Amino acid sequence: MSRSSIGTSSRRRRTTSPRPRCRPRCGMGGSCIARDGVIRLDTVTTPGPRPTITEVARLAGVGRSSAARALGGYGSVSESTRDRVLAAARELGYETNELARSMSTGETRTIGVVLADIANPFFAGVLRGITEVCAAEGFDTIVVNTDEDVEREQAAVRLMLAKQVDGIVVSPTGGADADADHLEAAISRGVPVVQLDRTLSRLPGPAVVLDNREAAFAATQELLSAGHRRIALAWGPRSEVPADTVAGLQTAAQADLSTTRERLIGYLRALADAGLPADPRLVMTGDQTVDGVARFTREALSAERPPTAVVVTETDAALGVLQVLREQSLQSPRDLSLVGFDDAPWVQYLDPPLTVLSQPVEELGERSAQELLALMRGRPVSASLVHLSARLIRRSSVASLPS
Amino acid sequence: MSRSSIGTSSRRRRTTSPRPRCRPRCGMGGSCIARDGVIRLDTVTTPGPRPTITEVARLAGVGRSSAARALGGYGSVSESTRDRVLAAARELGYETNELARSMSTGETRTIGVVLADIANPFFAGVLRGITEVCAAEGFDTIVVNTDEDVEREQAAVRLMLAKQVDGIVVSPTGGADADADHLEAAISRGVPVVQLDRTLSRLPGPAVVLDNREAAFAATQELLSAGHRRIALAWGPRSEVPADTVAGLQTAAQADLSTTRERLIGYLRALADAGLPADPRLVMTGDQTVDGVARFTREALSAERPPTAVVVTETDAALGVLQVLREQSLQSPRDLSLVGFDDAPWVQYLDPPLTVLSQPVEELGERSAQELLALMRGRPVSASLVHLSARLIRRSSVASLPS
DNA sequence: CTGAAAGCGCTTACAG
DNA sequence: CTGAAAGCGCTTACAG
Numbered sequence: 001m002s003r004s005s006i007g008t009s010s011r012r013r014r015t016t017s018p019r020p021r022c023r024p025r026c027g028m029g030g031s032c033i034a035r036d037g038v039i040r041l042d043t044v045t046t047p048g049p050r051p052t053i054t055e056v057a058r059l060a061g062v063g064r065s066s067a068a069r070a071l072g073g074y075g076s077v078s079e080s081t082r083d084r085v086l087a088a089a090r091e092l093g094y095e096t097n098e099l100a101r102s103m104s105t106g107e108t109r110t111i112g113v114v115l116a117d118i119a120n121p122f123f124a125g126v127l128r129g130i131t132e133v134c135a136a137e138g139f140d141t142i143v144v145n146t147d148e149d150v151e152r153e154q155a156a157v158r159l160m161l162a163k164q165v166d167g168i169v170v171s172p173t174g175g176a177d178a179d180a181d182h183l184e185a186a187i188s189r190g191v192p193v194v195q196l197d198r199t200l201s202r203l204p205g206p207a208v209v210l211d212n213r214e215a216a217f218a219a220t221q222e223l224l225s226a227g228h229r230r231i232a233l234a235w236g237p238r239s240e241v242p243a244d245t246v247a248g249l250q251t252a253a254q255a256d257l258s259t260t261r262e263r264l265i266g267y268l269r270a271l272a273d274a275g276l277p278a279d280p281r282l283v284m285t286g287d288q289t290v291d292g293v294a295r296f297t298r299e300a301l302s303a304e305r306p307p308t309a310v311v312v313t314e315t316d317a318a319l320g321v322l323q324v325l326r327e328q329s330l331q332s333p334r335d336l337s338l339v340g341f342d343d344a345p346w347v348q349y350l351d352p353p354l355t356v357l358s359q360p361v362e363e364l365g366e367r368s369a370q371e372l373l374a375l376m377r378g379r380p381v382s383a384s385l386v387h388l389s390a391r392l393i394r395r396s397s398v399a400s401l402p403s
Numbered sequence: 404m405s406r407s408s409i410g411t412s413s414r415r416r417r418t419t420s421p422r423p424r425c426r427p428r429c430g431m432g433g434s435c436i437a438r439d440g441v442i443r444l445d446t447v448t449t450p451g452p453r454p455t456i457t458e459v460a461r462l463a464g465v466g467r468s469s470a471a472r473a474l475g476g477y478g479s480v481s482e483s484t485r486d487r488v489l490a491a492a493r494e495l496g497y498e499t500n501e502l503a504r505s506m507s508t509g510e511t512r513t514i515g516v517v518l519a520d521i522a523n524p525f526f527a528g529v530l531r532g533i534t535e536v537c538a539a540e541g542f543d544t545i546v547v548n549t550d551e552d553v554e555r556e557q558a559a560v561r562l563m564l565a566k567q568v569d570g571i572v573v574s575p576t577g578g579a580d581a582d583a584d585h586l587e588a589a590i591s592r593g594v595p596v597v598q599l600d601r602t603l604s605r606l607p608g609p610a611v612v613l614d615n616r617e618a619a620f621a622a623t624q625e626l627l628s629a630g631h632r633r634i635a636l637a638w639g640p641r642s643e644v645p646a647d648t649v650a651g652l653q654t655a656a657q658a659d660l661s662t663t664r665e666r667l668i669g670y671l672r673a674l675a676d677a678g679l680p681a682d683p684r685l686v687m688t689g690d691q692t693v694d695g696v697a698r699f700t701r702e703a704l705s706a707e708r709p710p711t712a713v714v715v716t717e718t719d720a721a722l723g724v725l726q727v728l729r730e731q732s733l734q735s736p737r738d739l740s741l742v743g744f745d746d747a748p749w750v751q752y753l754d755p756p757l758t759v760l761s762q763p764v765e766e767l768g769e770r771s772a773q774e775l776l777a778l779m780r781g782r783p784v785s786a787s788l789v790h791l792s793a794r795l796i797r798r799s800s801v802a803s804l805p806s
Numbered sequence: 807c808t809g810a811a812a813g814c815g816c817t818t819a820c821a822g
Numbered sequence: 823c824t825g826a827a828a829g830c831g832c833t834t835a836c837a838g
Contacts, residue, residue, distance in 0.1 A: 050592055052831055063809040068833070075834090078807055093588075098565040099505055100831035103814045108502065110545070110566075118534065119765070124527035131521065131548050135555075140545050140562065142513070145534050152538075159543065162501040163513075185496075189453055290748075315748075322752045345693075345718075346749035349725045362522070455815055466825040471817070478818090481823055503815035506830045 051092040060088035071096065102164065111372060112160035113143045114153055114170040115196075121315070121344060122361055123171070126196065129365020130169060137373055139166070148173045154182040161186055167372045171197045175255040178202070192375035196368045198258045199385070206375065208368040208386040212259050215357045215390035216266030216313060219339040222355065222392060223309040224274050227401030228337060232282040232300050232307035233267045234293050235260065235317040239285045246278050252285060263313045282307055284317075293320025301328070301336075308401060309337035317341075318354070333399035343393060353395035360388050454495040463491035474499065505567065514775060515563035516546040517556055517573040518599075524718070524747060525764055526574070529599065532768020533572060540776055542569070551576045557585040564589055570775045574600045578658040581605070595778035599771045601661045602788070609778065611771040611789040615662050618760045618793035619669030619716060622742040625758065625795065626712040627677050630804030631740060635685040635703050635710035636670045637696050638663065638720040642688045649681050655688060666716045685710055687720075696723025704731070704739075711804060712740035720744075721757070736802035746796060756798035763791050 057067035062081055069075035070085035071094070077085070088094075102108045113130055115123045131141050142165065144156035150173050160168060168186055172178070172195055180203040183193050187205065195207035216233075223231050237243075237260055239252030246268065253261040264283070271278050281303065284296040297320060300307055312318045318340045325332060332338050332352055340347070343358035367386055460470035465484055472478035473488035474497070480488070491497075505511040516533055518526045534544050545568065547559040553576050563571060571589055575581070575598055583606040586596050590608065598610035619636075626634050640646075640663055642655030649671065656664040667686070674681050684706065687699040700723060703710055715721045721743045728735055735741050735755055743750070746761035770789055 054831080064831095065809055065811095065833090066807080068831095069808090072833075076807060081807080095561065095565050097567065097831055098562075099502060099511065099567045100814090101833075102502055103506055103816090103831075104833040106814080117531075118521075119524075119528045119531035121522075121524060121527065124524065124530075125522045127527075127546075128520075128522035128548060131546065135547065140547070140566065142543050143530075143534065143546050144538065144543070145531060158498065159501075162498050163543065164500065164502045319748050319752075326752070344749065345722050346747065346753065349722075349729070349753055350749065351752070351754035457815080467815095468817090468825055468827095469823080471815095472824090475817075479823060484823080500815055503830095504817075506815075506832090507817040509830080 049092075050097070051094045052097070053094075055092055056085060056088045056094050059092060060084040072101075106164075107166050108164050109138055110140045110142055110163070110165050111369075112156070112163075112165040112168040112170075113141050114146060114156045114160075114168065114172075115143065116146055116148050116171050116173060118143065118145050122197075122342060122359065125361035126171075126365035126368075129362035129367075130369045131365075132362075133366045133369035133373070139373070146173060150174055150178065157182040157186060161189060161191060165191065167192045167194075167376045169194050169196050169368050169372055171195070172200045172203070173198075173257075174200060175257060175261070176201045177255055192372060194368050194372045194375065196364065201258075204384070206371050206384050206386075208364055208371055208388070209258070210359055210364065211387040211389050212262035213266035213269070214387075215341070215359075216263040216311060217270045218266075218390070218392055219311045219313070219341070219357050220267050220270035221274075222339050222394075222398060223311065223337055224270060224276075226309075226337065226398050228309040229276060229401075230279070230282065230305060230307045230309070231267075231271070232284070232297075232310040233264065234284050234296065234310050234312045234321055235288065235314040236264055236283040236285050237261070238288050242285050243280050243283070245280055249280055249283055249285070260313075267311055288314075288316075290316045290320045290323065293317045294323045297321050297324040298327075301330075307336070309339075309398070312338060312340045315340075315342045315344075322350075332397050337399050338397040340397070341390075348395065352397045354397045355395045356393050357390040358393050359390050364388055452495075453500070454492075454497045455500070456497075458495055459488060459491045459497050462495060463487040475504075509567075510569050511567050512541055513543045513545060513566070513568050514772075514779075515560070515566075515568040515571040515573075516544050517549060517559045517563075517571065518546065519549055519551050519574050519576060521546065521548050525600075525745060525762065528764035529574075529768035529771075532765035532770075533772045534768075535765075536769045536772035536776070542776070549576060553577055553581065560585040560589055564592060564594060568594065570595045570597075570779045572597050572599050572771050572775055574598070575603045575606070576601075576660075577603060578660060578664070579604045580658055595775060597771050597775045597778065599767065604661075607787065609774050609787050609789075611767055611774060611791070612661070613762050613767065614790040614792050615665035616669035616672070617790075618744070618762075619666040619714065620673045621669075621793070621795055622714045622716075622744070622760050623670050623673035624677075625742050625797075625801060626714065626740055627673060627679075629712075629740065629801050631712040632679060632804075633682070633685065633708060633710045633712070634670075634674070635687070635700075635713040636667065637687050637700065637713050637715045637724055638691065638717040639667055639686040639688050640664070641691050645688050646683050646686070649683055652683055652686055652688070663716075670714055691717075691719075693719045693723045693726065696720045697726045700724050700727040701730075704733075710739070712742075712801070715741060715743045718743075718745045718747075725753075735800050740802050741800040743800070744793075751798065755800045757800045758798045759796050760793040761796050762793050767791055 053064055053067050057064045060067060066077055066081050067085045070077045070082040071089060111134060117123055118127055134141050146152040153173055168191060178200055180200045183203050186193050193205055197209055199207045199209060220231060237252035237256040243249040243252055253264045268278050286292055310321060312321055330336060338354060340354045340356040343356050347354050347356060456467055456470050460467045463470060465488060469480055469484050470488045473480045473485040474492060514537060520526055521530055537544050549555040556576055571594060581603055583603045586606050589596050596608055600612055602610045602612060623634060640655035640659040646652040646655055656667045671681050689695055713724060715724055733739060741757060743757045743759040746759050750757045750759060
């Protein structure tokens with residue numbers, strides 16, 4: 001119990017400078033002149049003491065290493081030492097400075113999450129899945145919103161590397177021609193990356209995505225088996241010029257998000273399987289917005305041979321179609337059958353309740369976090385590409401056509 | 404241009420130990436035995452070099468301080484030195500280690516965001532507002548989901564302090580009697596806290612919230628002015644026993660979230676202003692879930708004197724009411740008038756399109772981030788309590804009653 | 807088991 | 823302007 005203070009102050013604590021350093025949390029009385037030149041009184045911010053291991057060790061009357069061992073739960077310490085240290089820590093209200101810990105260990109227990117739009121219910125649900133898994137494993141998440149802007153995505157990844165995150169989950173913006181240098185930089189620096197929802201063709205790494213091809217296939221087939229033969233696809237590639245051939249469509253989709261590309265492929269394959277020709281005019285191209293979809297829908301409905309049904313592969317696309325139905329006092333499924341994408345509590349109260357393919361939103365997030373954690377721990381990942389399946393929820397927006 | 408290496412290695416670089424330290428990013432050839440006892444080959448993880456200022460300085464042939472000054476953009480460096488340093492940095496692919504920077508400066512340029520449910524569209528929108536403002540100012544956000552669990556909230560705040568965040572935005576869980584020790588701890592340690600959406604009565608600090616009282620008042624008044632006299636409130640305090648007096652209701656609300664309390668007060672005040680007595684049986688209490696609301700709605704509708712209208716103050720409450728309407732083949736507004744809370748793209752396509760009070764969701768997030776940044780910069784905050792207003796969007800779920 | 811020392815990679819006075 | 827040194831608060835060998 002001797003409170004010897006001998007040797008408890010390291011050489012570096014004896015600064016040669018008589019004047020303490022000036023910093024916001026300096027804790028000394030008087031005033032500081034900060035870098036910006038503004039004079040601040042300490043009493044204004046009243047920076048409470050954040051005790052360090054040194055203080056705890058001194059109060060407990062042990063060396064800093066012993067205190068660190070007791071506090072950090074590593075190495076070995078006698079029971080009596082541990083007790084004294086923990087008591088001192090409690091008395092001072094000590095909490096580990098994780099920043100300093102990270103400097104030593106090289107791990108921050110923080111992962112970076114780069115998403116296209118966190119206000120979008122899809123990504124909000126995904127984010128929830130990620131944070132739940134990470135939190136359970138003791139990891140924090142830094143989240144960044146890119147709004148589908150590649151430059152913001154690049155800047156986000158750069159900053160995350162600078163902050164030394166242990167891994168990154170990203171829903172990359174960009175299609176086949178998009179470069180993945182920023183993500184490759186992360187990987188080459190030893191920071192694992194898992195792609196979520198979309199995949200970049202230049203980045204062969206692990207990814208967790210919906211089986212979009214299968215989902216669009218199922219949506220189309222649902223309409224085919226109800227007897228529909230002219231089925232539109234609302235949300236296609238954002239090509240500049242409207243494609244007038246299926247091949248043109250596929251080329252355009254190649255430059256789009258992998259989700260858009262895969263859903264187009266699934267749609268086309270369902271038609272082909274049914275022995276039906278695909279009509280490029282029934283596939284939306286161009287402006288990927290609610291208004292863009294509304295415009296496409298109006299045109300399609302006023303064409304010579306209008307569709308009797310539409311596969312709607314985005315929430316915003318559903319909104320665009322619903323808008324036109326209302327405009328033209330049309331009713332679904334009487335005038336147009338619909339199979340949507342993404343479920344939401346509201347969807348069953350729409351008129352009509354929409355038949356949709358529901359994505360396992362939260363699970364996509366959870367799986368991506370699990371894959372990332374496995375990667376960070378050096379464990380072999382289950383697969384380089386994890387496909388999750390959408391679930392068809394039948395409601396009443398699909399009418400049967402007399403055949 | 405002399406590449407003198409004299410003096411470029413500090414004392415500490417000359418370690419007395421002949422064996423380099425073993426850590427994942429050690430970069431040396433051969434293998435490491437990590438703490439977990441697993442032998443890993445360096446070539447497995449191929450940890451790319453993360454060059455430090457020391458390497459850059461050496462390559463540029465200048466001292467570490469000069470390199471640091473050139474890289475960090477502080478102090479003064481000659482142009483030629485700066486050029487050589489920047490060239491060397493580019494060649495090595497140098498990026499600042501923000502962790503180390505934070506150790507020195509005491510600021511992490513990271514804020515903590517503690518929300519009740521990030522998958523909820525309200526909080527998802529709020530989060531977006533926060534991250535947009537923070538990103539523009541060069542701050543990252545660590546986000547944590549609490550699911551309205553006080554213990555998770557406390558743990559989150561503790562961890563954020565340990566990670567040395569510069570400030571915290573929190574939507575606190577808990578009512579009047581909830582203790583705010585974890586948040587007070589943050590403040591007393593010099594880490595500013597702003598409350599969002601809800602306020603804790605024990606924490607008088609700055610907060611950004613909706614003017615819930617005014618919003619509920621407006622919703623109720625909308626129904627009153629349409630001639631309704633028996634108006635229910637769907638989503639009230641979660642008291643154990645159903646309150647049979649208005650005073651009992653208010654007492655229960657005092658222990659609930661501030662949002663619930665304020666909305667009840669606004670509802671009651673509108674009735675009082677209209678000279679109408681409040682009927683406690685028309686106010687939901689207890690189970691705050693979709694099912695709870697459905698149960699309440701069923702009972703209210705089957706009572707002796709059923710309500711002709713209901714003020715619905717939560718999204719989940721709207722779902723509960725809609726469920727009962729469907730169950731009983733009732734139609735709004737013919738059988739029941741509705742004023743809801745929170746808008747969403749779907750709401751206009753519901754049957755009927757709901758009249759709602761729309762919250763400025765993103766703005767709530769933006770303002771809270773702005774207040775926090777102001778606080779962190781020591782600038783006086785505009786007000787300790789910022790009230791934002793909801794906007795009434797009239798659609799067709801309110802029927803006029805013959806008076 | 808224990809303590810002193812070195813190191814993580816920066817920034818910040820200090821002394822040329 | 824420039825470089826050597828000290829320090830941020832931890833963890834990690836090392837030597838008792």
